[in-house]
Amino acid sequence: MKDIHLIALTVNGTEHEIVVESRRTLADVLRHDLGYTGTHVGCEHGICGACTVLLDGQPVRACLIFGVQADGCEVRTVEGLADGDELSDLQKAFSRCHGLQCGFCTPGFLMLAEAYLSEQDGVPDESEVREVMAANLCRCTGYQGIVDAVRQVAEERAG
Amino acid sequence: MTAWVGARVPRKEDRRMLLGRGRFVADMARADTLHAGFVRSPYASATIKSIDVSAAKRVDGVLDVLTGADLGDPFLRAVLERDEFTPTEMPMLSGDRVRFVGEPVAVVIAEDAYAAEDGVEAVEVEWATGPVVLDIAAALAADAEVHSGTRNCLVDLVLFDDPGLDAIFADARLTIEATFTSARVSAQPMEGRATMAEWDDRDSQVVVHTSTQVPHQCRSGIAQALGIPERSVRVIAPDVGGGFGQKCVVSREEVVLAAAAMRLRRPVIWVEDRQENLTASVHGHEQRYDVTAAFDADGRILGLAADITCDIGAYSVFPFTCAVEPLMAATELPGIYKVPAYRARGRGLATNKAPTAPYRGVSRPQIVLVMERLMEKAAARLGVDPIEIRRRNMILPGEFPYTGVNTITYDEGSYLESLDLTEKKITEAGWYTERDRLREQGLLAGIGFSCFSERTAYGTPTMSQRRMRMTPGYDTAHVRMDPSGEVVVTTGTCGHGQGHETTFAQIVADQLGIHPDQVRLRQGDTDLTSYGWGTFGSRSIVIGGGAARKAADAVAGRLRKVAAHLLEVGEDDVELADGRAGVRGVPDVSLPIAELARVVHFQTHRLPEECRYGLEARESADPPGTFSNACHATLVSVDPETGDIRARKFLVVEDCGVIINPLVVDGQVRGGVAQGIAAALYERITFDQEGQPTSATLMDYLVPTATEICPIEIHHLETPSPFSENGSKGMGEGGTIGAPAAVLNAINDALAHRGVEFDHIPVMPEDVLS
Numbered sequence: 001m002k003d004i005h006l007i008a009l010t011v012n013g014t015e016h017e018i019v020v021e022s023r024r025t026l027a028d029v030l031r032h033d034l035g036y037t038g039t040h041v042g043c044e045h046g047i048c049g050a051c052t053v054l055l056d057g058q059p060v061r062a063c064l065i066f067g068v069q070a071d072g073c074e075v076r077t078v079e080g081l082a083d084g085d086e087l088s089d090l091q092k093a094f095s096r097c098h099g100l101q102c103g104f105c106t107p108g109f110l111m112l113a114e115a116y117l118s119e120q121d122g123v124p125d126e127s128e129v130r131e132v133m134a135a136n137l138c139r140c141t142g143y144q145g146i147v148d149a150v151r152q153v154a155e156e157r158a159g
Numbered sequence: 160m161t162a163w164v165g166a167r168v169p170r171k172e173d174r175r176m177l178l179g180r181g182r183f184v185a186d187m188a189r190a191d192t193l194h195a196g197f198v199r200s201p202y203a204s205a206t207i208k209s210i211d212v213s214a215a216k217r218v219d220g221v222l223d224v225l226t227g228a229d230l231g232d233p234f235l236r237a238v239l240e241r242d243e244f245t246p247t248e249m250p251m252l253s254g255d256r257v258r259f260v261g262e263p264v265a266v267v268i269a270e271d272a273y274a275a276e277d278g279v280e281a282v283e284v285e286w287a288t289g290p291v292v293l294d295i296a297a298a299l300a301a302d303a304e305v306h307s308g309t310r311n312c313l314v315d316l317v318l319f320d321d322p323g324l325d326a327i328f329a330d331a332r333l334t335i336e337a338t339f340t341s342a343r344v345s346a347q348p349m350e351g352r353a354t355m356a357e358w359d360d361r362d363s364q365v366v367v368h369t370s371t372q373v374p375h376q377c378r379s380g381i382a383q384a385l386g387i388p389e390r391s392v393r394v395i396a397p398d399v400g401g402g403f404g405q406k407c408v409v410s411r412e413e414v415v416l417a418a419a420a421m422r423l424r425r426p427v428i429w430v431e432d433r434q435e436n437l438t439a440s441v442h443g444h445e446q447r448y449d450v451t452a453a454f455d456a457d458g459r460i461l462g463l464a465a466d467i468t469c470d471i472g473a474y475s476v477f478p479f480t481c482a483v484e485p486l487m488a489a490t491e492l493p494g495i496y497k498v499p500a501y502r503a504r505g506r507g508l509a510t511n512k513a514p515t516a517p518y519r520g521v522s523r524p525q526i527v528l529v530m531e532r533l534m535e536k537a538a539a540r541l542g543v544d545p546i547e548i549r550r551r552n553m554i555l556p557g558e559f560p561y562t563g564v565n566t567i568t569y570d571e572g573s574y575l576e577s578l579d580l581t582e583k584k585i586t587e588a589g590w591y592t593e594r595d596r597l598r599e600q601g602l603l604a605g606i607g608f609s610c611f612s613e614r615t616a617y618g619t620p621t622m623s624q625r626r627m628r629m630t631p632g633y634d635t636a637h638v639r640m641d642p643s644g645e646v647v648v649t650t651g652t653c654g655h656g657q658g659h660e661t662t663f664a665q666i667v668a669d670q671l672g673i674h675p676d677q678v679r680l681r682q683g684d685t686d687l688t689s690y691g692w693g694t695f696g697s698r699s700i701v702i703g704g705g706a707a708r709k710a711a712d713a714v715a716g717r718l719r720k721v722a723a724h725l726l727e728v729g730e731d732d733v734e735l736a737d738g739r740a741g742v743r744g745v746p747d748v749s750l751p752i753a754e755l756a757r758v759v760h761f762q763t764h765r766l767p768e769e770c771r772y773g774l775e776a777r778e779s780a781d782p783p784g785t786f787s788n789a790c791h792a793t794l795v796s797v798d799p800e801t802g803d804i805r806a807r808k809f810l811v812v813e814d815c816g817v818i819i820n821p822l823v824v825d826g827q828v829r830g831g832v833a834q835g836i837a838a839a840l841y842e843r844i845t846f847d848q849e850g851q852p853t854s855a856t857l858m859d860y861l862v863p864t865a866t867e868i869c870p871i872e873i874h875h876l877e878t879p880s881p882f883s884e885n886g887s888k889g890m891g892e893g894g895t896i897g898a899p900a901a902v903l904n905a906i907n908d909a910l911a912h913r914g915v916e917f918d919h920i921p922v923m924p925e926d927v928l929s
Contacts, residue, residue: 002219021273023273024273028272031185031186032188036179037179037182037183037185037186038178038179038180038181039179040183040185040349040350040400041185041430042349042350042351042433043432043433043856043857044432044433045433045856045857045858047433047856047857047858048349048433048857048862050349077179078177078178078179079178079179079180081177081178081179082177082178085178087174087177087178091177091178094173094177095169095170095173095174095177096169098170098822098823098825098826100173100176100177101401101656101657101658101826101830102348102349102350102398102399102400102401102655102656103172103173103175103176103177103181103398103400103656104181104183104348104349104350104398104400104401105349105400106176106177107179110177126870129865130865130866131865131866133864133865134864134865134866134867135864136864137349137857137862137864138349139346139347139348139349139401139403139830139834139862140349140401140656140826140830141826141829141830141833142826142829142830142831142832142833142868142871142894143833143864143865143868144829144868144870144871145826145829146865147865
């Protein structure tokens, strides 16, 4: 007999009701039950950050949160960043600065950066951006393009 | 006429990735897809007395459990056709004996990944553990054997053996004996391995979607292991989340998934977790070099002898074999230095650890480290400036093409220029002042260099010298223009982060006079592309891109013929540019290229015979190989209290010939350097004395973050290669090749006054504190 629960969550503004096993991770709920496969799973133990999504505005590891814990929450994933087909300023900056190569870690970095930038008033210095981006792992870029992209967006948004 | 080659074109790949619309294997599971979980050995060495799957089959959600016997005991056998090589079999699911922790012995097929894991736990295996062989010394002692009758030596090659060398060592002003070691490391792509296989009744074939760098080799491996024709297997690599070599060999799990899908006639997916990736995939770079080198009083190297031993783990990977590291090391050790007399023995030694496979750099990080340390050691002992000693030994302008003592011919490079520019740049930027400032603050600080070349684009002329039964090297491209004037290119190369969709389009667009957005690259599908060898060994832009250029040039020739006929001008006067076929010297006469394509397809009767029936061409490239080169410099600080070592500044002067896209080249350099710094300071696959992995999570295996990797300054030189259609040289591995030596030299510079010298990587805080 499976231990199942009915939960309701909002993903990128769309409401979902779904039955999940209590042991099912939020990452699997998003990816396999609801089809938001943009969120990637890299390590399943909370280190790499590829699965980072925003849960009520805060960045979390979707591999370390159970789906049932997101009951009643608002979730934002990489699919929610663009305005239709129009890339957000952050997405454009990642491309311009070559902040991605294979693209697997990219959704996690975008969501981490989105949460960080939403709390910024001014333009952070490079070392602070590196400290924050050190929450996640990228194996392709050496991080330079990611750090440059985040700083450029902070500058643009600060006007 | 070049317009796009050399331009900083944003990547075509980016958009879908940024929108979360990339498609990786794990994204492909459908509602009817079954999930596989592997039962793996908990012991480094054991015989299997029994496997009981009955309880597992009763687990809720489990459909089936398969052992090797159920699948006909499939195996792969990688072969080097040399007497010095001992072939061994790698079972896809081991039935009688296991040789490392993580080796698969059965597969559970279930309704979802959770149930599959439940099933894996319920499989009962009775093991009888045996003695373990865990390092090079134990392998050589051969008190126990990983493969019976081999004495653990699967390959033993003496490639060069100058008889005058001992006399040189006896007579030389300076003879250095030293041992250099590098730890076992893991490529750690952020996407681990993943495979989904399903049977297609219509095409009567198993379709294997897999995260691979080498789709055709994967197809060949599956076909050989399962004893079926290659036509019965279609391998498709969708978006691949990094590889770095880990995915350039055929995984046992890929074969098992194909077999399971054929048996169950249902789609089956397997997505490994990080623990499996760290313990049960493949590793690399665990090597030891016992070296003797002789120098004259001016610091010129007179002779070099190396006994190279590589811990290759438990199996010979398919198809490269376990000889890939020792062969590469023994052949290429002299590098950019003019070594007059040389001896090299390379051995591959089996141990009870995961197999090794090519990982970014393949022995070059180690051989560069050996040569660069030797230069530093000789300079210190002879009182010669460490940069000057490199100048005295390296192949200089005017000496290219240079054929070395290792019989390799080096095409034109900028070895001296890159060193000179590096020295100039770091001096101007105040690195030496900064080093002094750090020292005044109480930190230990040092500056290190490495100079090297990177042999890339190994075609069959070079690969065949290894005598692999499956000899890679060539690649084939097909270019086809459709009636709307847009182009589809197919290649056997298989990009997975390198931006090939963009760079190949730049190359082809220039040949055809169209925009890169009108060129679409199709790759990674064995049914769509000619047999090819995938993406590894910095081969793709030279070989795949070279083939694409040749094919595009052939199509351009046909377009010029068509235009000449329609415009009633000479073929040689037709120019393709900006989407139009124009006439040289007659600016107002031209036709859109799309119009030419329309006529060729829809009104082919208007054209002479040789211009009819489509616009397509197929060409291959198979170069001897080409050498890119670089000089790396880094400023490192060492905290004497904590042992913390930081690369604070890093500068690269690199020369990969003609740059197709500087954005992509810089990205490859930076990512490569990050992996090189990681190998020098952070990463090490470890085991306990029973062979249990002790670096099985990313908390133990330290992939560096944005705070460990400093900004990397890059300068370019461009020395085109005559062996390359585009003049480009491969450059995917150079960052990883050069960085460890530069970091190690910088650490030794920082510690020199303490009389400490390190010749191993990684150097960890505990090394400094002891």
